[in-house]
Amino acid sequence: MLLNFFMSIYFIMNEMVMFLEWEIISFNSMSLVMSILLDFMSLMFMMFVLLISSSVILYSKSYMSSELNLNRFIILVLLFVFSMILLIISPNIISIILGWDGLGLVSYCLVIYYQNIKSYNAGMLTVLSNRIGDVMILMVIAWMMNYGSWNYIFYLNFMKNDFCMQIISLMIILAAMTKSAQIPFSSWLPAAMAAPTPVSALVHSSTLVTAGVYLLIRFNNLLVETFFIKFFLLLFGLTMLMAGISANYEYDLKKIIALSTLSQLGLMMSILSMGYYELAYFHLLTHAMFKALLFMCAGKVIHLMNDNQDIRMMGGMSLYIPLTSMCLNISNLALCGIPFLAGFYSKDLILEVVSMSNLNFLIFNLYYISTGLTMFYTVRLLMYLMVNDFNLLVVYNLFEEDYIMLKSMFILLFMSLVSGSLLSWMIFSYPFMIYLPLNMKMMVIYVSLMGFILGIIISNMKIYSLNKFMMTYDLSFFFTIMWFMPSLSTYGLNYYFLILGQKLLKNVDMGWSELYSGQGMFNIIKYYSLISYFYQVNNFKIYLYSFVLWMMIIFMIMLLLL
Known part of the structure; x- marks a missing residue:
C-alpha cells in the first residue's frame, strides 16, 4: 500500500504513465502478451483497495473468530482483492474480463457464505444480475476484433466517432450499470447484505460496486460525446x-x-x-474510506x-x-x-x-x-x-x-x-x-x-x-421496496418459468414417467416379491401339496402304462 502511495505521488509529479508488456508465448507471427497499465489513477486506487482490504482482514480475525473455516474465508477475500487489482491495472479488455468475472464469481461464494435459503436467493440474484454485465463485456470482446487488438486504451481517442466504438461504449455502460447496481439492476445490492459484514465493508467501499465506475472512468473519452x-x-x-x-x-x-x-x-x-x-x-x-468504516462499525x-x-x-x-x-x-x-x-x-x-x-x-x-x-x-x-x-x-x-x-x-x-x-x-x-x-x-x-x-x-x-x-400506506410500500424493483427482477422474471417447471414436474416427473418408470417398476417388482414371499411363508404346506400332486401324477402315469 505504501509502495503504491509513493509511486502514485512520483507519477503525478512527473506526469508519468507506464505501460508494461510481458510476452507469455510467441508462436510464428502470433504473440500472447499480458499488458499492465500503471498511472496515478490505477496506483492510487490500488493503494486504497489494499489499505481497506488489509483493515478488513485484520477486522475479520476478530469478527469471524468463532468461524470454523476462517482460513477459507480469508482466502476468498484475498481472491476478491486480487480480481479487483487485476481489473484496475488492465488496459486490455481480455484481462479486464478475468478480473471482472473473478469479482462476480467470488462475490457469489461470499454472499452464500452463511448457508441458508436467504443467502442462496441473494447470491443467485447477485450473480445473475452481474452475468448481464459479463455478457456485455464478452460482446465488447467480439466487436473489438474489428480493430485487430484488445488493448482498448489505444483506440479510445481517435476511433470515438466510429459506429463500432459507439456500440462498444453502449455495452460498456450497460456492463458498468449491472456492476454498480443502477436502475433497473438495483435490487441485488441490498440483497447482497446476506454476506458477512467484513465482506460488505469490502464490496461496498472499494471492490465490486466500484468496478463499474472505474471501468467508465477508463472509457470516459467514449462516453462524453455519445448521443x-x-x-x-x-x-x-x-x-x-x-x-x-x-x-x-x-x-x-x-x-x-x-x-x-x-x-x-x-x-x-x-x-x-x-x-x-x-x-x-x-x-x-x-x-471508499468512510463507507468501509461505516460497515465495520455496523458489524460491531x-x-x-x-x-x-x-x-x-x-x-x-x-x-x-x-x-x-x-x-x-x-x-x-x-x-x-x-x-x-x-x-x-x-x-x-x-x-x-x-x-x-x-x-x-x-x-x-x-x-x-x-x-x-x-x-x-x-x-x-x-x-x-x-x-x-x-x-x-x-x-x-x-x-x-x-x-x-x-x-x-x-x-x-x-x-x-x-x-x-x-x-x-x-x-x-x-x-x-x-x-x-x-x-x-x-x-x-x-x-x-x-x-x-x-x-x-x-x-x-x-x-x-x-x-x-x-x-x-400504498405509497410508503412503493417507496419501501425500491420502486418494486426486487419484485420485478426476481418474481417478475422467474415466476412463469417456475410455473412451467411446476407443471412439468406434475405431468411428467409425477405423471407419465412415474407410471412407466419408477412407480411402474416398483409395482411389478412388488407383485413378484409378494408371490415369492407367499411361497416362502407357506413352504411346508406347499411341500406336502406338491408331494400329493406328484404322487397323483405318478399314479396317473402308471395307470396309463398298464
Whole structure:
C-alpha cells in the first residue's frame, strides 16, 4: 500500500504513465502478451483497495473468530482483492474480463457464505444480475476484433466517432450499470447484505460496486460525446433518488448503509456521464474510506446486539461503546459531506460543478434532493442508534473490549478525516474555478439543514403516524421496496418459468414417467416379491401339496402304462 502511495505521488509529479508488456508465448507471427497499465489513477486506487482490504482482514480475525473455516474465508477475500487489482491495472479488455468475472464469481461464494435459503436467493440474484454485465463485456470482446487488438486504451481517442466504438461504449455502460447496481439492476445490492459484514465493508467501499465506475472512468473519452449519455444521466439521477427514499423507510441497519452506497454510486455515475471523470474518481476514493468504516462499525454493533440488525431495537449506543460510536458518527458525517471531513471535498465540489453546468431543472433537482435525503437518513440512523432508548433486552451488557476491531477501525477513521484534503491536493494540480451567486453556493447547506430537521422529526414519530404523514400506506410500500424493483427482477422474471417447471414436474416427473418408470417398476417388482414371499411363508404346506400332486401324477402315469 505504501509502495503504491509513493509511486502514485512520483507519477503525478512527473506526469508519468507506464505501460508494461510481458510476452507469455510467441508462436510464428502470433504473440500472447499480458499488458499492465500503471498511472496515478490505477496506483492510487490500488493503494486504497489494499489499505481497506488489509483493515478488513485484520477486522475479520476478530469478527469471524468463532468461524470454523476462517482460513477459507480469508482466502476468498484475498481472491476478491486480487480480481479487483487485476481489473484496475488492465488496459486490455481480455484481462479486464478475468478480473471482472473473478469479482462476480467470488462475490457469489461470499454472499452464500452463511448457508441458508436467504443467502442462496441473494447470491443467485447477485450473480445473475452481474452475468448481464459479463455478457456485455464478452460482446465488447467480439466487436473489438474489428480493430485487430484488445488493448482498448489505444483506440479510445481517435476511433470515438466510429459506429463500432459507439456500440462498444453502449455495452460498456450497460456492463458498468449491472456492476454498480443502477436502475433497473438495483435490487441485488441490498440483497447482497446476506454476506458477512467484513465482506460488505469490502464490496461496498472499494471492490465490486466500484468496478463499474472505474471501468467508465477508463472509457470516459467514449462516453462524453455519445448521443444516449443524457438518457443514462437521468437513470443515474433516479437511482440516487430511489436509494435515498428507500433508505428512509428501511429498518435493517446493513440495508440502510447499502442503500446509501447505491445513492453515492448514482452520484458518481451521473457526474461521470456529465464528463467530469476526475471528480467521479475523487468521490470514488473518498467514499471508499468512510463507507468501509461505516460497515465495520455496523458489524460491531450487530455483534453486540446478539446478531440483531433492526435499528428499532438499538439505542443509547454512545453510552456503552463510545469509541465505536465515535467512528460511526464521524463516518456518517463524512457521508453527509460535513465540512473538512473526507466526503465534503468531493461531494461539495460535485454539487457546485452541477450548479455551474448548463443542465435542466430536473437533473439539478435530482442532485440536490438526493443530497438532502442523504442527510435525512443519516440523522434518522443516528437518532435511532445514539439518542433513542435501548430496546432489546432488560438485562444487557454492551462493552468495548475488542482491540483488534478498534485498531482496524482507527486506521480507516484517520483516513476518513484526512483523505479528502490529501486527495484534493494530489489529484487537482490546478484549482477548480467555481463562480456562483450566494444562494446557489449555499444550496448544499440549505438542503442539508432541511434533511437534518426532517430526520429529527421523522425519527421521533411512531411508524403508524409516519404512514399517516405520508398520506397512504400504498405509497410508503412503493417507496419501501425500491420502486418494486426486487419484485420485478426476481418474481417478475422467474415466476412463469417456475410455473412451467411446476407443471412439468406434475405431468411428467409425477405423471407419465412415474407410471412407466419408477412407480411402474416398483409395482411389478412388488407383485413378484409378494408371490415369492407367499411361497416362502407357506413352504411346508406347499411341500406336502406338491408331494400329493406328484404322487397323483405318478399314479396317473402308471395307470396309463398298464
